[in-house]
Amino acid sequence: MRTVAIGELSDYESGVPRQLRLEDRVLVVIRIEDDVYILDDRCSHEDFSLAEGDVNCDTLEIECARHGAMFRLKDGEPMSFPATRPVAHYDVRNFDGHLEVVLP
Numbered sequence: 001m002r003t004v005a006i007g008e009l010s011d012y013e014s015g016v017p018r019q020l021r022l023e024d025r026v027l028v029v030i031r032i033e034d035d036v037y038i039l040d041d042r043c044s045h046e047d048f049s050l051a052e053g054d055v056n057c058d059t060l061e062i063e064c065a066r067h068g069a070m071f072r073l074k075d076g077e078p079m080s081f082p083a084t085r086p087v088a089h090y091d092v093r094n095f096d097g098h099l100e101v102v103l104p
């Protein structure tokens, strides 16, 4: 396990998913106020970028723009069909606004 710096909290707009390419991974970063969530940027239903979808800041879920599956931000669990498998999620550390993602 290791951590990789991914910039500042202020680099990410709250409620707007953003794709992040990191080494051989494609991730999606979702900031909601002072909290940051990171998932693999690939829907588990079909190969589609979750960064294209909308974030529900109340339920803390992201919607796949292709067929509408919802995924929970905190752990990548699918909350609605057609997705039935989770999306990988990554822990994030926030040191006074300096962000790091924990990679396995």
Ligand code: FES
Pocket: 043, 044, 045, 046, 047, 048, 064, 065, 066, 067, 068, 069, 081, 082, 083
């Ligand atoms: S590709 Fe995401 S719900 Fe179908």
